[in-house]
Amino acid sequence: MPEGRIVKAVSGFYYVADGDRIYQCRARGLFKKKDAKVNPLVGDWVVYDAISDSEGYVMEVGERTSELLRPPIANVDQAILVFSLVEPSFSSLLLDKFLVHTEKAGIDSIIVLSKADMARMEEVDAIVRKYEGIGYRVIPTSTRDQRGVDDVRAELRDRISVFAGQSGVGKSSLINALFPGISLQTGDVSQKLGRGRHTTRHVELIPLAGGGYVADTPGFSSLEFIGISELDLAESFRDFAAISDQCKFRGCLHLSEPACAVREALEEGEVDRERYEHYRQFMEELREYQRRNKSW
Numbered sequence: 001m002p003e004g005r006i007v008k009a010v011s012g013f014y015y016v017a018d019g020d021r022i023y024q025c026r027a028r029g030l031f032k033k034k035d036a037k038v039n040p041l042v043g044d045w046v047v048y049d050a051i052s053d054s055e056g057y058v059m060e061v062g063e064r065t066s067e068l069l070r071p072p073i074a075n076v077d078q079a080i081l082v083f084s085l086v087e088p089s090f091s092s093l094l095l096d097k098f099l100v101h102t103e104k105a106g107i108d109s110i111i112v113l114s115k116a117d118m119a120r121m122e123e124v125d126a127i128v129r130k131y132e133g134i135g136y137r138v139i140p141t142s143t144r145d146q147r148g149v150d151d152v153r154a155e156l157r158d159r160i161s162v163f164a165g166q167s168g169v170g171k172s173s174l175i176n177a178l179f180p181g182i183s184l185q186t187g188d189v190s191q192k193l194g195r196g197r198h199t200t201r202h203v204e205l206i207p208l209a210g211g212g213y214v215a216d217t218p219g220f221s222s223l224e225f226i227g228i229s230e231l232d233l234a235e236s237f238r239d240f241a242a243i244s245d246q247c248k249f250r251g252c253l254h255l256s257e258p259a260c261a262v263r264e265a266l267e268e269g270e271v272d273r274e275r276y277e278h279y280r281q282f283m284e285e286l287r288e289y290q291r292r293n294k295s296w
């Protein structure tokens, strides 16, 4: 049976690309992988059964190299985390949370700071310095004056990249600015709420003329710590993981353990205090999530 890749999923249909053809498929039955159900995701390689030259059934989902639940996508190489500087205003809390998920998934992240045309330079520089210090590539951009657009484009070549971020930050606008051949729908930000209007409704992988794919995704603003352990959380903070081998205890969670290198670095001002506060807050949220979802 032929194989292809799911490039779009909309209300129970999976759009499977095979060469130049797209097959609108339904899933046949349930998929099992190591006794767990798997739902097909955009980005999945699948075996499908064609029933005409445009329709078929997804029969089998292939092994994944990576998977994200939010946005739901498999087999991407990197995440372009789009965070606007204004409208909606920049949230380091949400950024730190996104980074937990991409680190856990083993996906590289590039931080894009959008709407730089509306922000003060000092504010932009401070965010760039902070996250570059942790080890991320940070690119301020604007689709109004085109700054940063070439730099982002250079990062996308021959790779599969997913654009993720809140509604209204300008993910679709940026993809349009990067590739003039693509014209995705964009929407304005509600003046009253300061939020986007959820213009993009589904995840879609778009092939790039020069090689590679980009996925536009719907915006979202909350993330739960599904499938993440306390140690995963600690390890997903790159800045902590880099020095945790100097903690006295293996598996140190950097909370109240003695001789903790992360807390010492915090006192020395070498670990960012806001990052550490977010870490503690996430640990609380994670524990709360686990309490609520305990299987008795």
Ligand SMILES: Nc1nc2c(ncn2[C@@H]2O[C@H](COP(=O)(O)OP(=O)(O)OP(=O)(O)O)[C@@H](O)[C@H]2O)c(=O)[nH]1
Pocket (backbone or CB within 6 Å): 114, 115, 116, 117, 118, 141, 142, 143, 144, 165, 166, 167, 168, 169, 170, 171, 172, 173, 174, 185, 186, 187, 188, 189, 196, 197, 198, 199, 200, 201, 217, 218, 219, 220
């Ligand atoms: N000032 C300014 N506005 C921008 C920029 N990029 C996008 N916008 C505006 O931001 C609004 C939201 O843009 P979208 O591209 O629809 O945002 P999105 O992230 O795709 O939103 P969802 O699809 O809802 O998740 C639109 O009004 C854009 O014109 C920018 O660089 N500068």
Ligand SMILES: [Mg+2]
Pocket (backbone or CB within 6 Å): 171, 172, 173, 185, 186, 199, 200, 216, 217, 218, 219
């Ligand atoms: Mg959009």
Ligand SMILES: [Zn+2]
Pocket (backbone or CB within 6 Å): 244, 247, 248, 252, 253, 254, 255, 257, 259, 260, 261, 262, 263
């Ligand atoms: Zn520690």
